[in-house]
Amino acid sequence: MTGSGIPTRTLGRTGLEVTVLGYGAMSLDSRFGRTIEPAQANEVLNAVLDAGINFIDTSPDYGPSEEMIGQSIANRRDEYFLATKCGCPVAVEQGHVYTRENIEAAVEQSLRRMRTDHLDLVQFHGSPSREALEEHDAIGALVDLKQQGKVRFLGMSGTLPNLADHIGMGVFDEFQIPYSAVQREHEDLISAAARAGAGTVIRGGVARGAPSPEKYWDVRRLPEVPPERPREIWEGADLDDLLDGANPMEFTLRFTLSHPDLHTTIVGTASTDHLRENLEAARKGPLPDDVYQEARRRLEAAGSG
């Protein structure tokens, strides 16, 4: 538990003590038809740290996100663990490419943009196959950067169909995996990753805000899920009597936090009001076990998982 009341968990074999609520800095990108000004990014990022959140995830792919982190909170670098990605287009024009040159260029760029001398975690972006990783010794490239002290731990942003293979490779300290009440296809693999000793970082933990009254399902969509499915699953599961006074967003976040093998969930937001709501939900912690199990049963019957 941090002084701010957010529980912490050990991120697998990295040994990092991370707050169960982390921060996803993709929300600082302007990809959702809105522009986040530097002043707003500065306010949100400092509010994240003021609240005691100590784990931030970003990527070279998220527009100005890395630069905003550098501009706003590089002076507070000892208050957070910093995770970013590699394989994204840096030394190449487009597409995800897992060559030594592209991986080194990404890490150097991230260090520069975020005004730091080390990245706590660098994750392969895009869930590449084992063959794609081995083709240019991508793991070796990251291990060399680790030996140079620029990278502390190796991670994988992994999804089906490659995730089980990634876990079996035994080289990753951490996996970033999507999971929420309406996106449960990786539920067992999260546990498999933790059993293998790796840290688990959950993304999509509030289903992109889709269950909130203001977003009302059709505004935000989850990347791996057909657009109409989350709402169908939620309504089909008929969870209202399980909410116990919570609004659907609070319930969704606490459902995610109830996964027994989650170490942190990197919820994204560009809103300090939403951040406050999410902090309140995280402080309440996981759902009571009987509620979590009953919700899982109903969600499964509605086609999730």
Ligand SMILES: NC(=O)c1ccc[n+]([C@@H]2O[C@H](COP(=O)([O-])OP(=O)(O)OC[C@H]3O[C@@H](n4cnc5c(N)ncnc54)[C@H](OP(=O)(O)O)[C@@H]3O)[C@@H](O)[C@H]2O)c1
């Ligand atoms: N392949 C990958 O590696 C990959 C892919 C996707 C994401 N990620 C990482 O995971 C992080 C989270 O993923 P995500 O953004 O897909 O999913 P998410 O955290 O479930 O959803 C974030 C979205 O939910 C909205 N939201 C948050 N709290 C809310 C609240 N209390 N009420 C209403 N809306 C709320 C935010 O909008 P507002 O700004 O309006 O609050 C934000 O756009 C990203 O930031 C990124 O770091 C990685």
